[in-house]
Amino acid sequence: MYQCKDIVDEVNNYIDGELPLGKRVGLFFHLLICSCCRNYLQQIRSTLSIITVSKPKEDDNTDTKLLAEKLHGIYKSHQH
Amino acid sequence: MNFFSKLTSKNEQKLIQRLINGDQQAFEQVVSEYQNIMISVARAIVGEAFADEVVQDAWISAIKALPKFEGRSSLKTWLLHIVSNGAKSRVRRENRHSSLDEGWQAISSDKFDNTGHRYDDVLPWEEATPEALLANDQLQMVIEESFQQLPAQQRAALSLYDMEGIEMKEICNILDVSASNVRVLLHRARTTLHQSIEKYQDNK
Numbered sequence: 427m428y429q430c431k432d433i434v435d436e437v438n439n440y441i442d443g444e445l446p447l448g449k450r451v452g453l454f455f456h457l458l459i460c461s462c463c464r465n466y467l468q469q470i471r472s473t474l475s476i477i478t479v480s481k482p483k484e485d486d487n488t489d490t491k492l493l494a495e496k497l498h499g500i501y502k503s504h505q506h
Numbered sequence: 507m508n509f510f511s512k513l514t515s516k517n518e519q520k521l522i523q524r525l526i527n528g529d530q531q532a533f534e535q536v537v538s539e540y541q542n543i544m545i546s547v548a549r550a551i552v553g554e555a556f557a558d559e560v561v562q563d564a565w566i567s568a569i570k571a572l573p574k575f576e577g578r579s580s581l582k583t584w585l586l587h588i589v590s591n592g593a594k595s596r597v598r599r600e601n602r603h604s605s606l607d608e609g610w611q612a613i614s615s616d617k618f619d620n621t622g623h624r625y626d627d628v629l630p631w632e633e634a635t636p637e638a639l640l641a642n643d644q645l646q647m648v649i650e651e652s653f654q655q656l657p658a659q660q661r662a663a664l665s666l667y668d669m670e671g672i673e674m675k676e677i678c679n680i681l682d683v684s685a686s687n688v689r690v691l692l693h694r695a696r697t698t699l700h701q702s703i704e705k706y707q708d709n710k
């Protein structure tokens with residue numbers, strides 16, 4: 427029998443469809459009887475869609491315009 | 507998962523042609539689009555200290571190789587492989603190792619009784635679209651902050667898989683990590699972000 431802790435450990439593999447069938451079915455049956463874990467699954471799914479929309483980025487102060495200019499210069503001189 | 511373009515699209519072919527022709531705006535567009543994810547990959551492999559240098563070198567190799575770009579992968583994947591290769595050879599020179607377990611604490615087992623069941627109730631989050639939730643700047647800040655505190659490998663795995671939609675096989679190649687370890691990184695990153703959002707929801 428699978429338990430709440432197993433849901434916490436496997437929730438991401440469950441969402442991504444990365445589990446063998448037996449385990450997937452086992453977790454599914456736990457979800458049927460446990461509203462806490464259903465809510466947890468819903469929260470993780472929401473987390474994923476929030477991340478995808480929010481798109482947090484690396485902290486990087488590179489001036490991309492300046493870098494592009496520099497690369498463009500190198501490219502031009504490389505061509506001749 | 508992969509509904510993002512795998513092959514070079516018409517638009518991308520045009521963009522690449524503009525790059526090859528030396529169109530400065532095309533350079534700006536590509537650099538501003540891919541600099542951040544390239545930094546992410548470099549930091550994951552070689553660490554903060556050498557990442558900037560590795561990415562700069564990768565850009566220079568890329569523009570020199572540009573006329574030979576064959577479009578067998580997307581421009582993004584091509585760039586990520588270039589930065590990954592540069593970072594890997596830098597790692598070999600620096601003899602640096604990164605640990606998967608950096609900065610990870612599993613959900614504490616005192617949340618469960620001795621049969622593995624939860625002590626506390628988990629309540630559903632309000633059903634709002636992510637767009638509506640993120641209209642609140644505070645949540646956006648919570649996510650940014652929590653993301654930036656993740657170890658570099660977790661940030662890279664999350665960015666490549668969940669935000670950039672890169673295939674698992676490619677991610678393993680790019681980050682030089684096995685698929686099961688990428689899954690571990692994803693699990694940890696998502697769990698940590700979930701906890702930050704949960705804390706924010708509770709304190710609202």
Ligand SMILES: [Zn+2]
Pocket residue numbers: 429430431433456460461462463624
């Ligand atoms: Zn449960």
